[in-house]
Amino acid sequence: IIMDGNGRWAKKHHLPRLSGHEAGRKSVKRVVQAAIDHGVRYLTLYAFSVENWQRPREEVQGLMGLLRGVIREELSEMSKEGIRLRTIGRRQDLPEAVREELESAIEKTKGHTKLDLILALSYGSRVEITEAMQGMAREVKAGKLDPDQIREETVAEHLYTHGIPDPDLLIRTSGEMRISNFMLWQISYAEIVVTPVLWPDFGEEDFAKALADYAARDRRFGGI
Numbered sequence: 001i002i003m004d005g006n007g008r009w010a011k012k013h014h015l016p017r018l019s020g021h022e023a024g025r026k027s028v029k030r031v032v033q034a035a036i037d038h039g040v041r042y043l044t045l046y047a048f049s050v051e052n053w054q055r056p057r058e059e060v061q062g063l064m065g066l067l068r069g070v071i072r073e074e075l076s077e078m079s080k081e082g083i084r085l086r087t088i089g090r091r092q093d094l095p096e097a098v099r100e101e102l103e104s105a106i107e108k109t110k111g112h113t114k115l116d117l118i119l120a121l122s123y124g125s126r127v128e129i130t131e132a133m134q135g136m137a138r139e140v141k142a143g144k145l146d147p148d149q150i151r152e153e154t155v156a157e158h159l160y161t162h163g164i165p166d167p168d169l170l171i172r173t174s175g176e177m178r179i180s181n182f183m184l185w186q187i188s189y190a191e192i193v194v195t196p197v198l199w200p201d202f203g204e205e206d207f208a209k210a211l212a213d214y215a216a217r218d219r220r221f222g223g224i
């Protein structure tokens with residue numbers, strides 16, 4: 001899910017942007033619960049892009065603080081629900097306090113198998129692909145990888161998402177018809193649902209509706 005529209009929601013309610021992000025946090029809780037209820041096995045939330053570092057310092061700091069609080073406050077609930085927390089993205093870019101909170105939660109939830117909740121943090125698809133290429137080039141140089149043996153699977157194994165299946169469904173809230181550097185490789189054949197609903201207003205029913213839209217699609221994968 002590309003969780004978009006927190007700023008517009010705040011503006012609409014004459015509130016600071018950070019209040020929009022705080023309201024968005026409640027949507028995360030609702031949607032994670034809805035995903036579990038609907039039997040979704042993997043849920044990836046685009047929470048912070050590499051491009052988002054360009055936002056005003058105040059907003060970036062607010063988001064990082066919020067993130068740290070969410071991980072800390074939701075850890076016991078995640079464990080109770082059988083959620084495994086994972087991340088994709090440049091974790092090394094995150095402030096140390098956030099990283100520590102994350103790493104501890106990842107470690108504590110790693111045995112859970114009900115839902116993999118994957119947070120895309122300091123995530124960018126192009127940097128992900130670039131780093132994968134660097135990794136493969138290093139292996140070629142070290143004589144561990146034969147260029148002629150590079151398959152699509154080899155590339156996939158070098159991405160942040162190795163071991164995570166490609167998404168079947170991509171949801172974007174707040175109506176923007178763009179991908180914004182999210183999982184370019186992985187969404188090759190994903191079904192896309194764009195809803196005008198702003199992320200803080202997105203709830204269980206909107207999630208169920210996106211799943212129903214998805215279920216009604218005829219996925220052909222290039223066949224007939």
Ligand code: IPE
Pocket residue numbers: 003004005006007008009047048049052063174
């Ligand atoms: C999405 O909401 C959350 C993040 C990108 C962190 P925005 O903050 O992009 O909200 P809009 O697009 O300005 O409404």
Ligand code: IPE
Pocket residue numbers: 002003004005046047048049051052176178180
């Ligand atoms: C995409 O939203 C990134 C996240 C939801 C984290 P943005 O608001 O950053 O994307 P643009 O700027 O509208 O493309």
Ligand code: MG
Pocket residue numbers: 004005006
């Ligand atoms: Mg936005």
